[in-house]
Amino acid sequence: MSVVWNYFQVSPSDVKVAICNDCKASGMRGGTKISAFNTSNLISHLRMNHSESYETFVQQSNEKKQQGPAGLKQKTQITLKESNEKRQKYAKDHPRAKAINRKIIECIALDNQPFSIVQDAGFTKLVEFLEPRFTMPSLRYLTDVCLPELHSVVYSHVEKLIADAVSISFTTDIWSSSVSQVSMLSLTAQWLDNDFVLKKSVLHSQECRGSHTAEAIASAFEGMFETWKIPKENVHVVVRDNARNMAKAASEFGVPSLPCMAHTLQLAVNGGALSQRSIADALAVGRRVVGHFKHSPLACSRFEDIQKELNMPVKKLQQDVSTRWNSTYYMMQSLVEQKRALSAYAADYELPTTLTATQWGIMEKMITLLEPFEQLTRDISFAEATAADVIPGVVSLTRLLAKTDESDQGVQTAKHTLLEAVGKRFDGVQTEPLYAIATMVDARYKDRYFDPDKKEEARNMLLKVVDEMASVGSDQEEDAAGASAQNPPPKRARTGRLLDMYQEILTENDVPKHTTGKLALQVHAYLGEATIPKTACPFKYWGSTQIRFPALARVARKYLTAPCTSVDSERLFSAVSHVIDEKRNRIHCNNAEMLIFIQKNLPLTYMDKGKN
Template sequence: MPRDLGVSVTLGYYCVRRMAAPPEIADPPDTFKSIVWEHFGFSVEYRNGIRVVDKAHTICRNCFTKLTYMTGNTSNMQAHLRRHHPNIDISGTRKKPQKQETLPTAFRMKLQANSDRAQTITKAIGVFMALDMQPFSVVENDGFTHLLSVLEPRYQLPSRPHFSQNVLPHLYSEVKAKLVEDLSNAKFIALTTDGWTSRATQSFMTITAHCITDNWVINNPVLQTRAVYESHTSDHLSEILQAAVAEWKIDRENATIPVTTDNAKNIVNAVEAAGFSPNIRCFAHIVNLASQKGMGVNQMSQLLGRVRKVVTFFHRSTTAAAVLKDKQEMLHLPPHKLIQDVPTRWNSSYDMLERYLEQQAAVFSALTDRSIKRNIKDIVTLSDEDIKLAEDIIQVLKALKMVTTLLSTEQLPTVSMIMPLKHTILESMKVSDTNTTVVKDVKSAIVSDLINRYPESDSILVQFLHMSTALDPRFKSLPFLDETMRSNLFNSLMEKILEYHPQQVFFIIIVLIQT
């Protein structure tokens, strides 16, 4: 056979073999160190459907040539590679094969702390602490750690100091930077301050900002809650306000900054000293103070004292409470508990009186019951005159209760409601000939205190409140003002609109038509 023909037949043989389905090759054991085993494996046969590895023969993974193998002898395989695959380097030792991890093994491996998954979970825990006001120690609680181990067994929970020193400060910096940017873009900003004392008798001052975005969304971010260690003087509180405005980069040059506060003299003077204007005093707090003045009338105070003693008795005696419950069932009265008032909340006194009147029959029956009568000391049941006075006072205070409830449940700013509500209260407090002396005294005390809180002499504040009311569609007709004041107010309002938005002439025409 000519040489060229022999070469052609050999090449054709290999081509046919490559076109055929490749044989199944079994991997050699991991203990075989020779590099030739990266290119060879054992022959596999199926006998009667059973897979059998033929360890007497090896197969080349490159050309599928089958060679005889003697245990431990790789000479045939090396010779084959040199002759038929000269480009393959057979120096060195075999690399250890990489095995694919099983799913159970993969799930047992802990997440790297710098992995995206671990960092996402850590940040989410920080957000959870911030939004729900959870202490840093929550990461050490057994229940919390168990929850995380169920949700993500591979996650390694960082230590408590990691959250207090790294995670939360980083979150705060992110949120603060975004908030500073939003406040810098706001055209008008108002502030609210509130001084309060914790259960540990530590004083704090909270400052909240209010603004409207270009999309007409109201934002009410709490800027800070800071401990106040120094004396609560006007000068010191003024410094806190000015420092907060500077820290949050709120512009004071192009617009006034209204500040809402309670009625304490020190914070009112602090706002004035800081140069903020106008100072809007919390109307809910004003109603509370005015109502307390009314409750402080001598006969009214005595009435509340007698009712308070009765309520306290039923709260402290389990036997009396059980007897009261039996009397309620017998008299078919609602099984309501008596309400104990709180000195700082006038409406709790209103609720105490109202509940007492509802349950007076059951209370009287319980107090005269033999099982508890012997334990009663210094408790006097209300006379008919007392009951009549309580009923009259409830009617007097209904308007104040309605205003307090309305202001407490409102989700939107209530500045536009101040003057209409004040007018409503004053109208309800007008004295009539049928009023008793005590009722007249209560009304007079409430009116006197309420009028002094928003004096007409403070023209800037009054003008601001009236304008806010005029811009509220519910009160834009301003029925509580006379024609002259109403006309002057709308003229001032239109001047303000032209000052900030000269192009809004059409809007001014609409306002004129509607008013």
């Protein structure tokens, strides 16, 4: 059996196909019958795509040729020079040594390991066992040579992807470390390629020194975009938080920006409901109860025993975070779920405080009231959520809050205040072109979620942008008539009262009025078709429909790049907090940024290798 099978495996669905263990690419085994199978294609794949594995394969093949039928090496005389060479350590510039060094840096970046791992006894023994001829590099060699080399490789790959993108959207945020005096400014990018496949990349997580003024941030933006040679005309939008300095920085830099929808929801819920006196008092008591178990292992173990006695799942109470309203929602949920266990605990042991019957009722009703907000927050935090989700989400949420329900008793004031807060925080979203046009070209929504007096204005916005982009485009316009595109498969299931509002709004809206003109007819035909399911993917829709609506497809490729939240930047800083932690609180910011860049963008190189 050929040693090439150390690097491949037979496809479980088709014996004629082999799958590469490294990049998961598939290749034919050389024929349609078993008797015709060979390994030529597999060896070529190794030689062209995996040079390290190919070298090992050649070495293993040569060793196998020296073995007899029983697997024993033939008695061949080797020279003293050859014997010494087999014991000699690799030089630093040896291909095998360089390949291992690269894998060590990848391990450090991907797994958030400290550079000092190369000095750990267990790791060094493992590497020595796997390759006795390899000499472990020094910390200085890793940080000064190996890390920049890998960063350069990944950087070149991302640079090529960015250069091919016509319209790019960005997210940005500022993060301050809790273990060192370091602040970092992020910049993430996302765009749609010609096949309407969403691409994402982390461009920067650089140190942000000094005061975080709008002028300083705008200057940092200028340096970032110059580094990547991204002209301002290619910047569709920058999504940032609601802080004034970030909004002013984007304005001074001269690029359009939008606030993060998740941050806006945070402000609406905090100001509209959680600040109510009775609700705030109930939450304060709940926090003290949760804190009692968080800070007492004995209390925690006693609580677990009670849960088991009551045949309840063993769960810990969740502590909320002031900057995340949904964490307060989850804390209330965990308290209400454990109401029986908490009552039993209070009967036998001492608690710092207890919730009254009225406060329990307030929590239960607030969970029901805030459930649509939590669902909307989850929806807009998905990787494929776009600015098109803002208007339908706000309109559906507003309609739901305006409805009266029996469960509102006791929280009517909070519900009314929430409705006012949502209306105030999201005032004007239907007339904001970046939101309106994105909603119109999202086949799940189109013009169905606009107020009657705003719908015509939204259509005119779309027609204007279609006309402007068509005048500079080179694609041939096609007739709007034709068979409707097949709906893309669902990507996720959604249930709940908020979804009912989406459907209710769709059923109330008619198709648009007839319009004239070539491009206008194309827009009319698109808007006249039924919307695709809420769970479908708008990117897949345009990937299969762009031939019928080429002018609209160009608009969709631009406006659907915009995310509706800065979640990508916030998730980036979650990774940064693992890089700059207590074990690495003195790491240089340049090295930290290179590690984060590699960690987030290295998978892009793996994916593209698999396509080749």
